[in-house]
Amino acid sequence: MNKLSRHSFVFLSIVGLTFSFSAYSKEIRIGVSLPTQRDIGWVRYKQGLEDAAKKSGAKIFIQVADQDASVQASQVDNLLSQKIDILILAPQDAAAAAALVTTAHKAGVKVISLDRLVLNSNLDMYVSFNNVKIGELQGEYIAKNLSKGNIVLLSGAPTDNNSKLLKDGALVHLQPRIKNGNFKVVTEQPITDWQPSVAQKIMENSLTANKNNIQAVIAPNDNTAGAVVQALAAQKLTGKVFVTGQDGELTAAQRIVAGTQSMTVYKDQKKLAAEAIKVAMEMAENKSVNTNGKTNNGKIDVPSVLLAPIVVDKNNLDKEMIQSGLFKKEEVYKYIK
The missing domain is CATH 3.40.50.2300 (Response regulator)
Structure with a gap:
């Protein structure tokens, strides 16, 4: 060369x-x-x-x-x-x-x-949590903890496909109880844009229409669960009605330890x-x-x-949300004396 x-x-x-x-x-x-x-x-x-x-x-x-x-x-x-x-x-x-x-x-x-x-x-690709499974976890929680009663079945925004997936998942466990008459769905409505104010109004109307005779509420996420709890509080029913949620928000954790929200699904x-x-x-x-x-x-x-999502209620909240480092104990138990 x-x-x-x-x-x-x-x-x-x-x-x-x-x-x-x-x-x-x-x-x-x-x-x-x-x-x-x-x-x-x-x-x-x-x-x-x-x-x-x-x-x-x-x-x-x-x-x-x-x-x-x-x-x-x-x-x-x-x-x-x-x-x-x-x-x-x-x-x-x-x-x-x-x-x-x-x-x-x-x-x-x-x-x-x-x-x-x-x-x-x-x-090209979908990256998410298993939203049908999240709904299943909500429905399963109600089915395991309530033998019979009136249910309010709320779903998220009609423009969000997750709303359908969550509801479909919940019905996997609720539908058999609805079919045999143990559960009666007294209100079934979507929540426009997932707005808590809309959820609260629906819940208020349902309580009025059913003379407060409601035993469980499928709230599609924690924000709307908080609004449902507010409506229940006005009728002195907090802690007496099962309320689901999902997202794993701090406010949901606070309500769970207070006994006003039953569970959340942590994602x-x-x-x-x-x-x-x-x-x-x-x-x-x-x-x-x-x-x-x-x-x-x-x-x-x-x-x-x-x-995969995780069910959180009062039994495992400390482990999943505090010991994991997600929230501080003093934040979660802020309103507990």
Whole structure:
């Protein structure tokens, strides 16, 4: 090899190595669209996503739609304009968000649905808790602890597919008791936008219509459970009616130790957020993702990563929520003298 050839070989080798390193170390740009920050669950998701992205070296862009589907659509357009590599989408409106998946795909960007499933779309991945299981845990708790009685069956926002999954899960254990007459559903209503004020009004109306003869309430999350408890308190019925919840909020833990809420289902949102970032990085780098199920969204079976939730009541609250480091004991027992 002559001198010129040797120099050329060295130069090309350096260029090749530089290119290879650049391709390997390319900063992944992750766009995130969240529906709200109005409850602690979505606050935890945002914090978890930011922390996990920082640890992974990814650049993250997060926008919050504040429960407005049209705002979310504009924000997704904005995120795509920032040349993101992948989009994590938690839809405000599960059906309307199908158009956002199409828009992202036209821009060459894959979409991960976080917590809430985007319906009737060619969604690339779903990362969530097993929401049917969460509903099952709520229904099972009532079925185990109540032999017969009148039940108020509340569900979440009609625009959120999780509402249907939770209700379907609860009915797995409630329906046999309803069929044999031991349980009677006296009120069955969805809660617009998961608003506690709506849940409280429904509960107040149900108490009036049934002359306070209600033994259990399926409240679809902890925020709405708190509103149900307020309605019960006005009738001096707190602690006398079973009330479910889910999300594992501090206020729910406080109500459980006070005896006004029966249980919650704890979901570690930060753990799920970290999983979503891990999956996003793998997909952006065209690596295989270790899924553990498929979830039908009305159009396709979406590859899914589903984490398991945990039932928490007065018997295991200290272990799951205090000893785990989630909350401090003085916070949980703040109102207990």
